[in-house]
Amino acid sequence: MEKHYKGYLIDLDGTIYLGKEVIPAGKRFVEKLQELDLPFLFVTNNTTKTPKAVIDRLAQEFDIHVPVETVYTASLATIDYMKEQGRGNRVYVIGESGLVDLILSQGFVWDEKTPDYVVVGLDTEITYEKFATAALCIRNGAVFIGTNPDKSIPTERGLLPGAGSFISLVATATQTEPIMIGKPNSIIMNEALHVMGLEKEQVIMVGDNYETDIQSGLQNGIDSLLVLSGFTPKEAVPDLPAKPTYILDSLDEWTF
Known part of the structure; x- marks a missing residue:
């Protein structure tokens, strides 16, 4: 029962x-x-979409109508965690707009030299330079945060690299274990x-x-x-x- x-x-x-x-x-x-x-x-x-984008998709594609407050993403959990730490508000982020824009909208400031946090999520436009910047910032003392451990993501093409794969690369490059946020x-x-x-x-x-x-x-x-x-x-x-x-x-x- x-x-x-x-x-x-x-x-x-x-x-x-x-x-x-x-x-x-x-x-x-x-x-x-x-x-x-x-x-x-x-x-x-999923950190690539904002909660607003998630509820819009639920409504438009699946006829499921819910308020934005019912969606809690790894991006929001990352923001809440950083705010609670009280370490500072400077960040460098590897991720898409659903992650980057959301973080910056919550009072965090972009810093590619000495940020308080480096946040790594899924980024379909990843470059070597982004990885290099993240690694240098972590070696300079930034707290390393991984949004979620998903090593691969299902797509129409098959399983593609997920945030966890990017996080593993940065962890290997810096010999630093991340604080992992997502499920x-x-x-x-x-x-x-x-x-x-x-x-x-x-x-x-x-x-x-x-x-x-x-x-x-x-x-x-x-x-x-x-x-x-x-x-x-x-x-x-x-x-x-x-x-x-x-x-x-x-x-x-x-x-x-």
Whole structure:
């Protein structure tokens, strides 16, 4: 029998939609949460899109209508983390506009020489010079932050290098381990709970990816629901080293 949760942390790609196709059960799941007035937060490692861009896509492509406050990206978690550290506001960022513009809009100042933080995320226009600048800044004492550990990202062309691959390169070049923000790390989960105003035992993490979504729950003492609609296939379930709290073929099977 399912426990009744006061809040839901939900993945997007593979859970609510798959690439460019909506997952009907995922759409119904979100609409049921809205109908019951249950708080939810989409927690995503994607740093290339702003929360506004995410909700626009949900509305335009999938007919899912949610307020911008329901989207919590690794970019927002990175900003919240840096603000809490109180170290300073100078940054150098490897990333796309969804990360760079968001950071700069929150009072951080661009610095390519002696920043307080170097933030590395996914950048499809990466250059050697960007890596070189990041490495020199870290060697000059900047705190090295990785937005998310995803080593590859699924695309129509196949699996392409993700933020984790770029972060690994910078870590190798500087012999410095990054502070990692995104799922399954504790920073994004703790920040998401803070945004929701709820405790770990009051929420559940819902997702399709055992390595990120479900590990976010397992590693942080949060119940988890693995839905077999995306990344982790049904045949992999018997060999999972630690089981999620719940495993469902479809979100239609969930009772609130």
